[in-house]
Amino acid sequence: DGGITQSPKYLFRKEGQNVTLSCEQNLNHDAMYWYRQDPGQGLRLIYYSQIVNDFQKGDIAEGYSVSREKKESFPLTVTSAQKNPTAFYLCASTKENRGFEAFFGQGTRLTVV
Amino acid sequence: AQSVAQPEDQVNVAEGNPLTVKCTYSVSGNPYLFWYVQYPNRGLQFLLKYITGDNLVKGSYGFEAEFNKSQTSFHLKKPSALVSDSALYFCAVRDRYSSASKIIFGSGTRLSIRP
Numbered sequence: 001d002g003g004i005t006q007s008p009k010y011l012f013r014k015e016g017q018n019v020t021l022s023c024e025q026n027l028n029h030d031a032m033y034w035y036r037q038d039p040g041q042g043l044r045l046i047y048y049s050q051i052v053n054d055f056q057k058g059d060i061a062e063g064y065s066v067s068r069e070k071k072e073s074f075p076l077t078v079t080s081a082q083k084n085p086t087a088f089y090l091c092a093s094t095k096e097n098r099g100f101e102a103f104f105g106q107g108t109r110l111t112v113v
Numbered sequence: 114a115q116s117v118a119q120p121e122d123q124v125n126v127a128e129g130n131p132l133t134v135k136c137t138y139s140v141s142g143n144p145y146l147f148w149y150v151q152y153p154n155r156g157l158q159f160l161l162k163y164i165t166g167d168n169l170v171k172g173s174y175g176f177e178a179e180f181n182k183s184q185t186s187f188h189l190k191k192p193s194a195l196v197s198d199s200a201l202y203f204c205a206v207r208d209r210y211s212s213a214s215k216i217i218f219g220s221g222t223r224l225s226i227r228p
Contacts, residue, residue, distance in 0.1 A: 006156075033216065035218070041220060042119075042203065042218050042219055042220035042221045043157075043203065043218040043221075045215060045216075045217065048215060048216075058215065088154075090156055090157070092156075092157075092216070094216070099145055099162070099164045101147055101159040101162055102147075102149075102157075102159070102205075102216055103159075104149075104156030104157045104158070105156050106155055106156045107154070107155065107156050109154070
């Protein structure tokens with residue numbers, strides 16, 4: 001079955017460490033997105049990518065980095081520069097035609113300990 | 114710049130009554146509009162979308178939404194609420210013509226249906 005997979009589901013990180021969240025899709029979608037969700041603040045866009053080897057900053061990119069070396073994969077690295085990384089992270093993908101809806105992964109809950 | 118506003122943090126409705134979850138948007142051109150639902154600790158699930166044509170669009174689980182261009186609104190509705198509709202609902206907008214292909218979400222509205 002086609003879908004979008006995020007791993008791991010839960011992740012614990014010590015302060016000062018970088019950590020990478022995985023996002024893989026087998027939907028042949030062109031565009032991929034990373035959102036951060038905090039209680040009461042909805043979804044905020046971190047980074048997005050419309051094609052391979054290209055990505056753009058969203059509204060809250062500071063302290064995060066991404067790569068898009070393959071169409072299927074869009075990993076997100078939370079660096080030590082991110083001051084408040086504890087959150088629920090959601091990955092999504094869409095066909096590039098903007099009339100198509102986004103498909104979401106099940107999310108990764110990151111906790112800094 | 115694109116933006117979406119969901120003015121109500123929470124909506125409470127009795128089972129069997131009609132429900133409305135409000136959404137207004139701002140884009141420079143014509144929008145694509147979407148509604149999604151989220152259950153606890155899960156990703157978002159697509160409910161419905163407005164692309165073009167009829168202003169009243171029908172979606173999953175008996176939900177519908179009405180696009181109103183003059184009021185820049187896209188309110189989500191259901192004629193008869195179910196307890197199982199209780200969840201977090203997000204409105205989203207995508208600019209039809211902008212070179213940047215961002216999808217922007219509202220802050221979410223928690224829908225609570227009491228038996």
